Amino acid sequence: xxxxxxxxxxxxxxxxxxxxxxxxxxxxxxxxxxxxxxxxxxxxxxxxxxxxxxxxxxxxxxxxxxxxxxxxxxxxxxxxxxxxxxxxxxxxxxxxxxxxxxxxxxxxxxxxxxxxxxxxxxxxxxxxxxxxxxxxxxxxxxxxxxxxxxxxxxxxxxxxxxxxxxxxxxxxxxxxxxxxxxxxxxxxxxxxxxxxxxxxxxxxxxxxxxxxxxxxxxxxxxxxxxxxxxxxxxxxxxxxxxxxxx
Amino acid sequence: xxxxxxxxxxxxxxxxxxxxxxxxxxxxxxxxxxxxxxxxxxxxxxxxxxxxxxxxxxxxxxxxxxxxxxxxxxxxxxxxxxxxxxxxxxxxxxxxxxxxxxxxxxxxxxxxxxxxxxxxxxxxxxxxxxxxxxxxxxxxxxxxxxxxxxxxxxxxxxxxxxxxxxxxxxxxxxxxxxxxxxxxxxxxxxxxxxxxxxxxxxxxxxxxxxxxxxxxxxxxxxxxxxxxxxxxxxxxxxxxxxxxxxxxxxxxxxxxxxxxxxxxxxxxxxxxxxxxxxxxxxxxxxxxxxxxxxxxxxxxxxxxxxxxxxxxxxxxxxxxxxxxxxxxxxxxxxxxxxxxxxxxxxxxxxxxxxxxxxx
Numbered sequence: 151x152x153x154x155x156x157x158x159x160x161x162x163x164x165x166x167x168x169x170x171x172x173x174x175x176x177x178x179x180x181x182x183x184x185x186x187x188x189x190x191x192x193x194x195x196x197x198x199x200x201x202x203x204x205x206x207x208x209x210x211x212x213x214x215x216x217x218x219x220x221x222x223x224x225x226x227x228x229x230x231x232x233x234x235x236x237x238x239x240x241x242x243x244x245x246x247x248x249x250x251x252x253x254x255x256x257x258x259x260x261x262x263x264x265x266x267x268x269x270x271x272x273x274x275x276x277x278x279x280x281x282x283x284x285x286x287x288x289x290x291x292x293x294x295x296x297x298x299x300x301x302x303x304x305x306x307x308x309x310x311x312x313x314x315x316x317x318x319x320x321x322x323x324x325x326x327x328x329x330x331x332x333x334x335x336x337x338x339x340x341x342x343x344x345x346x347x348x349x350x351x352x353x354x355x356x357x358x359x360x361x362x363x364x365x366x367x368x369x370x371x372x373x374x375x376x377x378x379x380x381x382x383x384x385x386x387x388x389x390x391x392x393x394x395x396x
Numbered sequence: 397x398x399x400x401x402x403x404x405x406x407x408x409x410x411x412x413x414x415x416x417x418x419x420x421x422x423x424x425x426x427x428x429x430x431x432x433x434x435x436x437x438x439x440x441x442x443x444x445x446x447x448x449x450x451x452x453x454x455x456x457x458x459x460x461x462x463x464x465x466x467x468x469x470x471x472x473x474x475x476x477x478x479x480x481x482x483x484x485x486x487x488x489x490x491x492x493x494x495x496x497x498x499x500x501x502x503x504x505x506x507x508x509x510x511x512x513x514x515x516x517x518x519x520x521x522x523x524x525x526x527x528x529x530x531x532x533x534x535x536x537x538x539x540x541x542x543x544x545x546x547x548x549x550x551x552x553x554x555x556x557x558x559x560x561x562x563x564x565x566x567x568x569x570x571x572x573x574x575x576x577x578x579x580x581x582x583x584x585x586x587x588x589x590x591x592x593x594x595x596x597x598x599x600x601x602x603x604x605x606x607x608x609x610x611x612x613x614x615x616x617x618x619x620x621x622x623x624x625x626x627x628x629x630x631x632x633x634x635x636x637x638x639x640x641x642x643x644x645x646x647x648x649x650x651x652x653x654x655x656x657x658x659x660x661x662x663x664x665x666x667x668x669x670x671x672x673x674x675x676x677x678x679x680x681x682x683x684x685x686x687x688x689x690x691x692x693x694x695x696x697x698x699x700x701x702x703x704x705x706x707x708x709x710x711x712x713x714x715x716x717x718x719x720x721x722x723x724x725x726x727x728x729x730x731x732x733x734x735x736x737x738x739x740x741x742x743x744x745x746x747x748x749x750x751x752x753x754x755x
Contacts, residue, residue, distance in 0.1 A: 173596060176593055179593065189423060195600070
């Protein structure tokens with residue numbers, strides 16, 4: 151693996167000071183305080199921000215004397231990121247930094263990442279949350295079974311769907327997909343649980359046509375929604391299944 | 397948003413704060429000491445348990461003079477009173493005395509006979525009965541004026557410095573140094589590995605030798621506190637004599653603890669979870685507790701085992717500690733056991749470093 155033009159196997163000594171990580175699986179020592187943990191990590195690096203700066207940046211100053219075991223999930227995650235930043239790295243690896251966090255904590259972690267990114271540093275982020283990738287990332291790689299199956303900016307990836315609008319509808323009884331063959335402006339169609347999903351170019355053309363087909367089959371419309379395509383739709387369309395672990 | 401800007405500003409400012417020389421070794425050691433001090437059970441096993449064990453064994457084996465044997469006396473009041481100072485005497489009727497003897501409540505029945513003589517009734521197959529018979533007769537004959545042609549004096553072994561408790565305390569200290577190092581170091585390392593914290597630490601530029609050294613260093617700091625506490629406690633409560641300078645005892649304790657820390661690193665070098673580590677530590681410590689003369693002398697084992705036992709680190713440490721504490725030997729007389737400890741330490745450290753799994 152090459153990072154910053156150096157091979158991790160041969161140049162680990164030169165790379166470690168320049169790389170920060172926060173792994174989701176890491177459990178810091180329960181019985182050290184926030185400040186003690188940061189001081190410990192800070193001592194491993196020849197240069198980097200002062201512990202006070204890290205505490206302030208991660209909004210942990212008022213928790214400095216609290217044992218790690220008594221922190222909330224969000225505070226713990228911010229501490230993990232702070233440990234990753236202790237050496238003022240050129241590149242920061244974050245492994246699912248917001249998994250399991252409440253919306254407030256999630257936004258706090260986002261702010262930290264955006265601030266770091268804003269300094270021209272690189273963040274490599276893995277996440278299952280497509281909205282997170284869309285909001286934070288300049289480039290997104292979609293990985294399925296260990297293989298990169300798409301790479302680009304969020305806009306490029308969404309554009310690759312060919313349609314930027316999605317229409318969901320459900321009927322009683324549920325009509326088969328074939329019932330909508332040949333409807334104008336539809337790019338792709340798929341069954342999603344109890345409803346049908348259509349990727350469309352022009353909703354104002356597609357929606358009346360879809361409704362006409364429903365009426366033609368004497369089915370009752372129970373749900374109809376349209377929205378813009380997101381990265382999540384890219385993932386679903388690329389992998390052929392809904393978002394899942396792995 | 398003002399808050400966003402402050403975050404951006406403080407994260408965004410590159411700062412160069414020079415690191416103190418050796419800072420990370422000190423921070424790692426400090427972290428070890430803090431984690432230990434904040435773990436109540438660790439504190440108990442290190443400081444409380446050895447003191448409780450010393451108290452329990454000290455009470456069990458400490459005696460105020462020789463034990464007094466119960467006997468039954470069937471005689472007119474005042475007669476045979478001389479026996480009172482040698483035995484726990486019960487004045488009973490003949491029938492009661494026979495019953496007490498049969499039930500084993502008394503070891504001997506002394507019956508005054510009409511002619512001023514006595515009759516001893518006892519079961520000769522019971523050793524304490526036979527001994528009581530001889531002692532009672534001896535006391536009665538001397539009180540009646542018998543003189544012994546051979547002058548004899550008793551030299552009882554209950555003076556401080558030569559009792560079981562005196563022999564026991566250095567062994568307990570040795571055992572404590574062993575278990576403290578093995579449990580403290582091996583368990584902590586494997587737990588760090590299990591929590592994936594080890595993996596996180598080696599992703600930083602932390603020097604790996606600093607990490608391992610911090611375990612040994614924090615152990616030695618504890619030994620310097622732990623050893624005098626155990627010894628002074630034994631001195632205060634049981635008047636155990638400490639015949640060597642504390643500094644020399646500390647030096648040997650530290651060498652022992654460091655040697656066992658090497659063994660602990662070896663136990664922890666590959667274990668992926670604490671259960672495996674527990675098994676390995678038990679495998680290493682329990683046989684040594686039995687073989688290496690903690691509670692009873694290793695000389696009770698057959699001759700062929702004597703040399704192998706002497707080459708075990710706990711036997712070497714106990715030999716050295718007993719020579720210092722009990723006999724006041726100088727360090728120069730202990731080169732044998734000290735060489736054994738150094739050997740174990742060097743071999744296990746070398747092997748552990750070679751086998752150690754960081755990720």
